[in-house]
Amino acid sequence: MAEEEKEMPFRFRWCYEDEEEGEICQVLLLGKTDAVPPLHIDIANDLKDKNISIYPIDGVTEADSSNYHFKLAFNPGILVEPQSISLESENWSISSEGDANAVSLYLLWTGDETILRPNEAMEIILTGVAAQTLTDGTTRSLARTRAAGTATTDVTISWQLEEGIIEIGDPSDITRRLPGQEDEYAKSTTLTLNMVQATGKSNIPLFVGFVNCNKVLNTNNELSNLQLRITNTNLPGTLSTTNFSSSSRLASPPFEGPGPNPASPHPPDYYPPDYHPEPPPSTPEPPDITSDPKLNIVFQYDLDITLSSQLVVMLEVGTVQAAPWALATEDQLNDISVEIEGGQWRQNGVQTIEVGGITKAIQWSFIPQNADVILTAQETMLINLSNIVTNHPTGETNLYLYYKRVKDYKDGKFTCQIEKGPLTLFDQEVRIGNTAEIKNAGPLVFRSDVDKTRDQSSVQFFVKDESSPLMNLDSDADLKVVDTLTAYRIKGDGAVFTGMILMWSGMEDDIPFGWKLCDGQNGRPDLRGRFIVGVGQNEERTNYQFQEQGGADSVTLTIEQMPSHSHGVTDDGHSHQFSSPKMRFTQAGHGSGISDDQFETKYTVSNTTGISIDEAGDDQSFDNRPCYYALCFIMKVDVSEYKTLSSL
Numbered sequence: 001m002a003e004e005e006k007e008m009p010f011r012f013r014w015c016y017e018d019e020e021e022g023e024i025c026q027v028l029l030l031g032k033t034d035a036v037p038p039l040h041i042d043i044a045n046d047l048k049d050k051n052i053s054i055y056p057i058d059g060v061t062e063a064d065s066s067n068y069h070f071k072l073a074f075n076p077g078i079l080v081e082p083q084s085i086s087l088e089s090e091n092w093s094i095s096s097e098g099d100a101n102a103v104s105l106y107l108l109w110t111g112d113e114t115i116l117r118p119n120e121a122m123e124i125i126l127t128g129v130a131a132q133t134l135t136d137g138t139t140r141s142l143a144r145t146r147a148a149g150t151a152t153t154d155v156t157i158s159w160q161l162e163e164g165i166i167e168i169g170d171p172s173d174i175t176r177r178l179p180g181q182e183d184e185y186a187k188s189t190t191l192t193l194n195m196v197q198a199t200g201k202s203n204i205p206l207f208v209g210f211v212n213c214n215k216v217l218n219t220n221n222e223l224s225n226l227q228l229r230i231t232n233t234n235l236p237g238t239l240s241t242t243n244f245s246s247s248s249r250l251a252s253p254p255f256e257g258p259g260p261n262p263a264s265p266h267p268p269d270y271y272p273p274d275y276h277p278e279p280p281p282s283t284p285e286p287p288d289i290t291s292d293p294k295l296n297i298v299f300q301y302d303l304d305i306t307l308s309s310q311l312v313v314m315l316e317v318g319t320v321q322a323a324p325w326a327l328a329t330e331d332q333l334n335d336i337s338v339e340i341e342g343g344q345w346r347q348n349g350v351q352t353i354e355v356g357g358i359t360k361a362i363q364w365s366f367i368p369q370n371a372d373v374i375l376t377a378q379e380t381m382l383i384n385l386s387n388i389v390t391n392h393p394t395g396e397t398n399l400y401l402y403y404k405r406v407k408d409y410k411d412g413k414f415t416c417q418i419e420k421g422p423l424t425l426f427d428q429e430v431r432i433g434n435t436a437e438i439k440n441a442g443p444l445v446f447r448s449d450v451d452k453t454r455d456q457s458s459v460q461f462f463v464k465d466e467s468s469p470l471m472n473l474d475s476d477a478d479l480k481v482v483d484t485l486t487a488y489r490i491k492g493d494g495a496v497f498t499g500m501i502l503m504w505s506g507m508e509d510d511i512p513f514g515w516k517l518c519d520g521q522n523g524r525p526d527l528r529g530r531f532i533v534g535v536g537q538n539e540e541r542t543n544y545q546f547q548e549q550g551g552a553d554s555v556t557l558t559i560e561q562m563p564s565h566s567h568g569v570t571d572d573g574h575s576h577q578f579s580s581p582k583m584r585f586t587q588a589g590h591g592s593g594i595s596d597d598q599f600e601t602k603y604t605v606s607n608t609t610g611i612s613i614d615e616a617g618d619d620q621s622f623d624n625r626p627c628y629y630a631l632c633f634i635m636k637v638d639v640s641e642y643k644t645l646s647s648l
Contacts, residue, residue, distance in 0.1 A: 006185055007186065008046055008185075009045070011044040011046035014039070014155075024037075030199070031131075043122050048118055050170060051117050063107060067106075067108055074102060077132070079132070153193055154190050156191075159187060161187050200408045204403065206232065208401055211382070216424065217423075218421060221391065224390075227384055228382065228383040231379070236377050298372055298374055309368060312366070313363060313366075315400075318359075328389065340381060340384075342382075348367045394421045397417070398417060398418070516634060517634055518634060553623075
């Protein structure tokens with residue numbers, strides 16, 4: 001069975017325990033053997049259903065390369081004086097041996113049989129486990145470490161999984177396993193340790209925080225930038241100046257009372273023959289403590305990059321589902337640019353941190369460019385993080401800043417919180433994501449002029465870097481707009497109200513938003529082809545009722561509606577005819593007469609004339625409208641009545 005396929009029986013916890021610093025885990029401390037704290041190694045049973053038994057080796061009380069339970073193998077040249085490493089734990093023995101391939105520590109259990117049940121552990125405490133600086137490149141492993149510029153080293157832990165030394169068995173099975181039955185379990189593992197400086201002062205006088213704002217936008221893939229500030233918090237003048245005080249300049253305090261000076265061994269009028277009074281001593285000028293090197297923080301440069309000081313910026317990564325607390329996904333963080341201003345630093349690589357094959361963080365390492373970087377008292381350096389894009393949930397994530405091999409200080413780290421959200425603050429500005437929504441459970445109140453200065457301009461709106469506002473709302477409640485004001489609803493004097501009807505000079509298909517043609521639809525009056533008349537009665541005119549309709553496009557007059565007029569007449573002459581049976585005419589002679597009773601009155605029976613009257617009119621109606629100009633009547637509508645703006 002391949003070694004990587006075998007089950008791992010042990011789980012190791014590797015931590016230095018310092019009374020001041022607490023636990024420092026998964027590291028190998030750089031420094032002197034007497035300067036590093038004790039190393040605690042916990043050995044735990046990592047099997048779910050098996051016990052691990054550790055037996056003392058019969059007749060053996062001293063560890064060596066042939067008799068041991070656990071072996072720690074380091075790269076050659078890494079450990080400082082491995083032979084001086086000792087044990088604080090009882091019932092253990094230790095020895096060391098080295099060759100060209102490794103330096104090994106052998107650990108032998110000398111106590112009684114010990115059974116480790118699942119998740120139970122035993123502890124080994126070692127003192128003097130320290131790493132030396134990588135100055136010797138003679139071995140292949142050390143040369144490889146130097147060439148890679150890494151600050152890590154490997155330690156391989158192996159164990160004697162043999163009968164009578166370390167055995168694995170079922171808790172209910174008290175019989176020992178036969179030789180060869182332990183082959184299903186791994187017999188070694190390798191820990192990768194960060195090499196951390198252990199000597200020096202613990203509390204480095206640095207302040208690390210973000211300039212202006214620690215927030216990034218998490219909406220619509222919008223870009224954000226952050227700037228990290230590192231400041232030497234030492235204050236000029238904090239060094240002791242007692243050597244320059246008045247009391248230190250005088251051998252004794254001045255005597256101000258009457259009589260002889262009690263501090264003088266001579267009478268008041270006595271002066272030695274060779275005495276010559278000297279002027280009082282002048283006050284010496286204090287040194288320029290603003291540039292005192294004791295106040296400086298020195299990031300060291302070395303041709304061997306493994307000996308140079310180092311700054312490391314680390315950010316957590318992960319998917320939204322698996323790591324919502326992370327800053328962003330791995331792809332998003334790979335696009336981030338991290339730079340230190342000033343040209344004194346250079347990037348020494350970008351590295352992914354993986355756990356179980358899954359990337360958990362990305363780190364950017366920096367070392368001095370070509371000389372020591374000196375941060376004097378109150379001086380600041382800036383780290384720019386650009387092109388940050390995230391869609392992770394609103395909340396906080398961490399940025400870790402590690403500092404390593406800084407002169408006179410132990411290695412350490414700072415943790416700074418980054419806040420993800422749809423709103424950011426930057427240099428007296430409030431920025432909101434392009435697609436972010438502003439939601440509030442209660443009223444959203446904006447209040448200005450709280451200092452009662454009566455500043456005329458309460459709210460101003462600018463575009464980019466323009467110096468003149470496009471819109472200004474002053475303290476007198478006057479709103480001034482440079483160009484076009486588009487509003488769906490305005491309430492107040494001089495405003496346009498829903499239901500108002502205006503005449504529109506444009507085309508029907510160009511009616512502005514919020515207005516509709518008066519076409520009889522959706523409760524609007526149909527004013528197409530109509531005039532408008534005012535409601536009510538004025539003097540003796542018609543009394544028009546609200547929404548009354550009337551009139552006609554054309555009118556045909558009746559006889560009664562016609563005005564007085566005349567017609568032309570043509571008469572060609574005419575005659576009347578009549579007859580009477582009683583009427584006779586007798587021709588009388590001279591002197592004869594007609595008797596009166598021979599005549600009687602008769603009426604005309606019929607007559608015929610040649611008179612004709614000329615015809616007039618064509619039986620057509622007429623247009624009674626005055627001169628006109630056609631425009632669209634449009635009505636202001638309530639946009640809230642429509643589900644979508646496109647339906648207006």
